[in-house]
Amino acid sequence: MTEAPVAPLLYLLTFSHRSKEEAEKPPLLSPAVIMKSLVLVALGLLLVVERNVGVRQAFNISREYDLLEPSSCHFIEGIETGAEDVDILPKGLAFMSAGLKYPGGPNFKPNEHGNMLLLDLNEENPKPVVLGISSGFDIDSFNPHGISVYIDDKGDSVYIFVVNHPTNTTRVDLFKFQAEEKSLLYLKTIEHELFLSLNDIAAVGPESFYATNNKPFLSTLDGVDGIYPNIPVGNIIYYSPEEVKEVAAGINVSNGIIMSRDNKYVYAASLLGKSISVFEKLDNWSLSPVRELQIDQLLDNLCLDPTTGDVWMACHTDAERLFHYDPKNPPGSEVLRLQNILSENPVLTQVYVNNGSSLQASSVACVYDGRLIVGSVFHKAIDCDLHNTATEN
Ligand SMILES: [Ca+2]
Ligand SMILES: [Ca+2]
DSSP states (O other): OOOOOOHHHHHHHHHTTOOHHHHHSOOSSOHHHHHHHHHHHHHHHHHHHHHHHHHHHHTTTTOOOOOBEETTOEEOTTOOSOOOEEEEOTTSEEEEEEOOOOTTSOOSOTTSOOEEEEEETTSSSOOOEEOEEOTTSOGGGOOEEEEEEEEOTTSOOEEEEEEEOGGGOOEEEEEEEETTTTEEEEEEEEOOTTOSSEEEEEEOSSSOEEEEEOSSSOOOSSSSSSOOTTOOOEEEEEEOSSOEEEEEEEETTEEEEEEOTTSSEEEEEETTTTEEEEEEEOTTSOEEEEEEEEOOSEEEEEEEOTTTOOEEEEEESOHHHHHSOOTTSOOOEEEEEEEOTTSSSOEEEEEEEEOSSSSOSEEEEEEETTEEEEEESSSOOEEEETTOOOEEO
């Protein structure tokens, strides 16, 4: 907060009490100094107003929107503490990260650790299964956030990369999926000084990935520390056992990240920039900016439709309601589909909008075989049949 200089005011208040001798001395504060101080006061006030307006605009505070809910949508039983991220295997097995405790954010079961869930989308009414994790992994502090699956070249091994924040730190844990046992084999923990406040991850090999730092340090959810509406400090890191480097910077709260279907491009979301950036992946794994599409919504995670290449985006409707949770006025949810992202004329379609009365704080939306799964930061998850397009407004 900018404080107004008080010297001019004090000077005016004390001026009339000066003695004759004092009055003959040159004034302590000349008119030029007074004018300078007044200009500083005006500038300070302008900065305060600009920041408040900037916050209101950047956070989409009090944004108006029409509700849009396919009538087929229903809650997925058993998910009560969010499914911040989802990634789906080609044959319909969905992995979900549940129970995120983001610093300063709400959590409806604060004494329970997070879990990785498995949802079989081949079933008509699937129920999530908690994936057991092999020994050697500290499950009690498990706080999973962004995830990404990687299938090896032979197609017989599935690796799960999980951004984890045990005790307010940030790291990546790597697991191998054991399909028969429906469990995860813990392989290793990856830490690095460039992992500052990891949010999402896009695996590109059995041990390598791109990951987003949404801000310079892991801080509370609110806008006071770490998130500044007009200062883009998020970035993207490339990690492999041989090399780790920053490959993009200047992103205003860097969030979801995915690879294109042909693995030639990286798509990355900016929450407060309200945009999606397209980068070309170079041979040395550096990223070359191709385009930035302004979406004007607060983007969280991204998901790719493997059949069409469409990008599905989950958005927050109002960051103020997300950062300062009030159960009487909860944050809403929104899902967008972006078609033809690389073309001259990408098509953006609103698919789901709710004011928080149903699903709160949507963070991911993925599709499989005409089915839409929407997860949230700390609330529930929904399952919608996209074949049934009837909506309730
Ligand atoms: Ca992800
Ligand atoms: Ca995210």
